[in-house]
Amino acid sequence: MSIILEKPTSPKGLTELNNYLADKSYIKLYTPTSADVLVFDEIKENPNATKYPHVARWYKHIAFFPVEVREKWEIVKDVKFAEEEEEEDSDLDLFGSDDEEDEEEKEKMRQEMEKLKAEKLKKMEEKEKKNKSRLVMDIAPYDDQTDLMGVIDPYVRSIKMEGLLWGSSALEDIAFGAKKLRITAVIVDALVSTYALEEAICEHDDIQSCDTVSFNKL
Structure with missing residues (x-):
């Protein structure tokens, strides 16, 4: 089924895109594709997070990926901008x-x-599927009494995704005796979204934040 969007180059287009992304992580499918690049390239600057929170969240996530990674995402052809419909019909007339x-x-x-x-x-x-990256993630708890290695580390490792392999973990000092959990993982770029992974980790009630502090291609 084709997806037709207004170009996000005007308040109207950004508003419609914001509504569209309200319950979606990506423009098409459940992983980033060429459709995300198509729309991303039309937006010349960071969207206003107050007016367009869903667009701003999506834009920040897509911008996190280097250009060379975006170029390798799955190509989809059924996402286009509204004004392209008429142009394509004219081409077909030829x-x-x-x-x-x-x-x-x-x-x-x-x-x-x-x-x-x-x-x-x-x-x-x-x-x-052969392109992989190594992630380093910092996970901070709400309470400095939280058992990071006994409770949080097993919870994080219980998260399973295709293309995700957990690595080593250790405790890191924050301040005043408080600590955070630092954990590494190897992911298949085309299969694992760091944004979705961070969201899954933060579902635990004792976790305050999860940040990707390092993202290196292997």
């Missing part, structure tokens, strides 16, 4: 013809292009 042989030839060309796109997409997906 192919209009009553000649049956021409139509057959065009259909063969379309099928061949679809086949090539599918093969390219499959290769990209296989390559993306």
Whole structure:
């Protein structure tokens, strides 16, 4: 099903995008795709978090990924801006013809292009699954009496996602005897969203915050 959005270059477009993202982490699917890059590139500066909180949250998350990582995200074709509909219809008119042989030839060309796109997409997906990064995350509790290694560390490790592998953990000083849990993980870039991972960790009642302090490609 196609998704048609207003360009987020005006208050109206940003408002509609904000409403659209109210219950979504990404423009399409449950992981970042080329659709997120398409919309992200239209927004030239950080959105006003007061007026457009959902857009600001999404924009900050997408901006976290380096350009070279965004370029490797899954390509989707069914997300477009409203004014593009008319342009695309005009392009399709160029192919209009009553000649049956021409139509057959065009259909063969379309099928061949679809086949090539599918093969390219499959290769990209296989390559993306090999791209990994190492995360270092700091987890701070509300109470300095919270058992970080006995309670919080096992809880964090209980979070399972495809492409996520937990590593070592240790306690780090904050101030005045308070400590935080520092834990490492290796993720498959195309499968794991750091934003979704941080949200899952912060669901625990004793966790005040979770921040990714290091993100390095492997």
